[in-house]
Amino acid sequence: MADTKREIERKFEFTDAASARRGVPDLTGTAAVAAVADRGTVELDAVYYDTPDQRLAADGLTLRRRTGGQDAGWHLKLPVSPGVRDEVGAPLSDTPPGSLTALVRSRVRDTGLLPQVRLLSSRRVSHLLDADGALLAELSTDEVRAERDDATAAWTEVEVELADGVDPRLLDAVEKTFRKAGLRVSASPSKLARALAETGPAPVGRTAPGPASDGTAGGYVLAYLREQRDALVAQDPAVRRALPDSVHQMRVATRRLRSAFKTYRKVLDRAVTDPIGEDLRWLAAELGVDRDQEVLLERIRTSLDELPRTLLQGPVRSRLRTWNTARRSGSRRRALAALDSGRYVALLDSLDAVLDRPPLRKAADGAAERVLPKAVLADYERLAGRVRDALAMEPGHERDLALHDARKAAKRARYAAEAAVPALGKPAKRLAKAVKSVQTLLGDHQDGVVAREALHGLALQASAAGESAFTWGVLYAREEARAERCERELPAVWKKASDPAPRQALG
Structure with a gap:
């Protein structure tokens, strides 16, 4: 060892x-x-x-x-x-x-x-x-x-x-x-x-430094892609060593890459980037099994710690440990199997090929301050539409799904704005910050949806084992109340995030 x-x-x-x-x-x-x-x-x-x-x-x-x-x-x-x-x-x-x-x-x-x-x-x-x-x-x-x-x-x-x-x-x-x-x-x-x-000759990197300084949209997009590719590669040994937050950071890099391919599809040829995007989606999913369970466990454990002792009925902590062990038993093996696979190596090689021989479209030669704002604002409008659709629905399962879709759109809009910061400066930074507040709120809501499903399962397991399901029911009710608060707060958070000033400054 x-x-x-x-x-x-x-x-x-x-x-x-x-x-x-x-x-x-x-x-x-x-x-x-x-x-x-x-x-x-x-x-x-x-x-x-x-x-x-x-x-x-x-x-x-x-x-x-x-x-x-x-x-x-x-x-x-x-x-x-x-x-x-x-x-x-x-x-x-x-x-x-x-x-x-x-x-x-x-x-x-x-x-x-x-x-x-x-x-x-x-x-x-x-x-x-x-x-x-x-x-x-x-x-x-x-x-x-x-x-x-x-x-x-x-x-x-x-x-x-x-x-x-x-x-x-x-x-x-x-x-x-x-x-x-x-x-x-x-x-x-x-x-x-x-x-x-x-x-002898000094070693060189996998690819030459990005041409962001040329002021073109393609230059800035490639520089951003290179940064995320390097982050993905660098996190690989950290994930294998099970270092704290490494899986999360590696997933963020994969998501940023995939998001950039979608956002800047007028800069890069989708015929080349779409298949890579599918491989990135696969990698994020394989890595996510363990990370998602880790986040879920911490949420439930924190909720248990906040309960008065009088509401802790039955062997709830040992039940939680048993449940977590069962769900995580194969998750790390699955993540490592993905990193050891031929598909993963092919993905890394494909990313290198995009950076070595970029499949640039005509818009890539355009000035960054003209091309990038259009892409960022298009993602913002996509988010706006999804938020409006979700707010128009009655509370329930379908609205939960719509809010989750809005969360994913918020993440993409945020990544788009952050990628444009080196070229567009403060307006892009302000927009990213505004959208992040929406993403955070919707993320809390979605985590609550997942937690309620888990708590329902824990209650069923406890009952089947002859244990009290009372505590799990209390936590379920608290998650419902938390989700309702998120939904009540969303209109105000969205109103602040939809301030036209940052968007007007962009374009």
């Missing part, structure tokens, strides 16, 4: 030969450092794997097989923020382990992983200790030799990696001491990045 740890570190290099001869300064007395303990020298041999076109390196990921030291094995490093990476490890084997290759599948896809660079490092290790002898950070001075085909490079670098739970401000204090001694923060984020830069 793969192990994960969070790395918070900073890399340094000597500014000149004189500072290199002086070496690393004594850090005793820097911040909370009370002592520096020498831990000797280790010899490390690391081979880095990537695709032939270096897709992992282009996205800041590294996959290596390393021997020597205390953590010999396979390591995959995933960027979190500058100076922060998650390292996922696996035991030594001859080939990259499946637990790690799964985490890079959205980048690698059906392309093989091959050895790209070998790094040989002689590492002198010291421990920075506080007054109680507790470890604050590990200080490493590495003499590195990089080998790539027939090219080689050599350099010295210094790395300070914090121990778990240590205040990151220690790194700032170390940097200040290092600057005075002639060391600066390394220009390369990793050894691999430096090795690649010094032994």
Whole structure:
């Protein structure tokens, strides 16, 4: 099983030969450092794997097989923020382990992983200790030799990696001491990045930067699509690792892509984008099973917590746990199966193809400030029609369905406006904010519809097991009241959202 740890570190290099001869300064007395303990020298041999076109390196990921030291094995490093990476490890084997290759599948896809660079490092290790002898950070001075085909490079670098739970401000204090001694923060984020830069061509991304700066509608739409494609790819390993909110963020990216294809159908050829949109809809649905259950469970659990104890009759919490376990037993497997499928890889390749060879229509060459407002306002009018239709209905099942359709239209109108913000500025931003208020209200209403269905099922299960169904009935009644409040509030929320000012500013 793969192990994960969070790395918070900073890399340094000597500014000149004189500072290199002086070496690393004594850090005793820097911040909370009370002592520096020498831990000797280790010899490390690391081979880095990537695709032939270096897709992992282009996205800041590294996959290596390393021997020597205390953590010999396979390591995959995933960027979190500058100076922060998650390292996922696996035991030594001859080939990259499946637990790690799964985490890079959205980048690698059906392309093989091959050895790209070998790094040989002689590492002198010291421990920075506080007054109680507790470890604050590990200080490493590495003499590195990089080998790539027939090219080689050599350099010295210094790395300070914090121990778990240590205040990151220690790194700032170390940097200040290092600057005075002639060391600066390394220009390369990793050894691999430096090795690649010094032994051959640097890696490039999957596609070139978007042409949004040309001012055309096509340029802005493609830049937005690229942003969402990158978000989808980046969330893949997070979903596989079951990180918080990762499924939600991945679904948002799929929905934004699908929505953009529909909204900007006069910019992009629908004959190309419609089939991709269907695959995006499939992916969102496969991912959504687990996420939707998670949201539903939290809603019901919160409602239970709000009830007085006198209204909690029967083993309601254990009943809720049993119900949730049964519903979620296969949902994660289903999501992972989708990410492991050939259809998913084909979808990613199709998105790349749209960005590499955009199926642009005539309107794509038009000025963004002329083309995009028409698309945004068309989605807004679609929302307006659905809200009017829903408000004209009597309360009941059919109105619930109509309100759900209006919610989906609100989401599409919001995404359309948000996509246009880089080109249209504040008017698009104000419209997106206004529409989001409608989406939020209608979302609460729809969540209540789903919750009532679940509560009805829980009541039936409780009764069949000889338990009291009273509490589930109380929660059902509360959801009904909450839905009624949403419906009463909708006219006022819609009136505010239908203020003509933002729309007039757009077009």
